[in-house]
Amino acid sequence: MSKIFLLKLIDVSKSFKGLEAPVLDKVNFLISSGENIAITGVSGSGKSTLLHLMAGLEKPDHGKVELFGHPINTLSQNKISTIRNKHFGFIYQFHHLLPDFSAIENVVMPLVIRGDDPLANLTQGVKLLKVLGLENRINHMPHELSGGERQRIAIARAIITKPDIILADEPTGNLDYKNAELVFDMFLEITKEINTTIILVTHDNKLATKMNKIYQLTEGKIRTR
Ligand SMILES: Nc1ncnc2c1ncn2[C@@H]1O[C@H](COP(=O)(O)OP(=O)(O)OP(=O)(O)O)[C@@H](O)[C@H]1O
Ligand SMILES: [Mg+2]
Structure with a gap:
């Protein structure tokens, strides 16, 4: 039996108008759990672009993206959104917090979308914010927070x-190198506990x-470094 990978990209290509060469050129990429x-x-x-394709936020021009052996790039946006909410966490390059919601509301939003118990959500959310050193920022709005604080909320x-x-x-x-390492180590510790696979662009x-x-992405191809 062939191995089931967590995420599999098969011959994935992606081009954008106005660019001479494809951004991704028949990329093959296998990621195992853990x-x-x-x-x-x-x-x-x-x-x-590669991360967006992995999460179904964008579709490849050619090729296939599989999650647990099931193709996701052919699904409707609705189905992809449900799958994304169930299996993926996404930390965007530019945090993308909802500006009209407080720190804690932003943190629990994915659970609210799932329809989970709001009170249990709050307790979990507050706990996480405390671990990330944001106990005094729980009810602040994104515009009242520094770039680094917003990133920790997105985490x-x-x-x-x-x-x-x-x-x-x-x-x-958005963090200086010392805080970047501190926050990243906390992030690694928490994700290890909950057995989450991380794909980090840095x-x-x-x-x-x-x-x-x-891995290094160069001229549309991905290679181990
Ligand atoms: N929606 C889009 N429409 C047109 N061109 C795009 C689009 N998205 C990305 N590109 C182009 O594709 C190329 C790759 O963009 P991408 O954002 O994936 O790069 P990146 O490696 O994440 O760069 P950075 O390190 O600056 O974040 C760039 O030339 C970018 O201008
Ligand atoms: Mg980028």
Whole structure:
């Protein structure tokens, strides 16, 4: 029997209008459960695009994306959203917090969307914010918070559903190197406890070396480094 991978990209290609070469050119990528992976590459090499394809936020022009052996790139947006909410956590490069909701409301939002018990959610959310050093920021609005605080809230929001996989796009990009490492180590500790696979996009070599494997995206191809 062939092995079932958590996430599998088969011959995935993606081009955008106005660019001479494809951003991703027949990329093949296998990710097993429990593997933590770093993806590096220069600005514009396609790292964010790759994460968006993995989570079904964008569709490939050619090729297949499989989650637990099931193709997801052919599903409707509705079905993909349900799958994303169940299996994925996403930390965006530019945090994407909802501006009209407080820190704690942003953190518990994925659980509210799932229809889970709101009170239990709050307790869990507050606990996570405390672990991430935000106990005094629970009811603040995003515009009242620093870039680094917003990123930690985005991290808590990705963790709260205990997802199988977290796609993290420069999750500590707004932090100085010392705090980046501190927050990232907390993130690793929590995700290890809940057995989540991490796919990390980063320019920070020190963070990349904390992962099991490092890949580099160059000219549309992904290679181990
Ligand atoms: N929706 C889009 N429409 C057109 N071009 C796009 C779109 N999204 C990305 N691109 C282009 O595709 C290339 C790859 O973009 P992407 O955001 O994946 O790069 P990246 O490796 O994440 O870069 P960075 O390190 O700066 O975040 C860039 O040249 C970008 O301009
Ligand atoms: Mg990017």
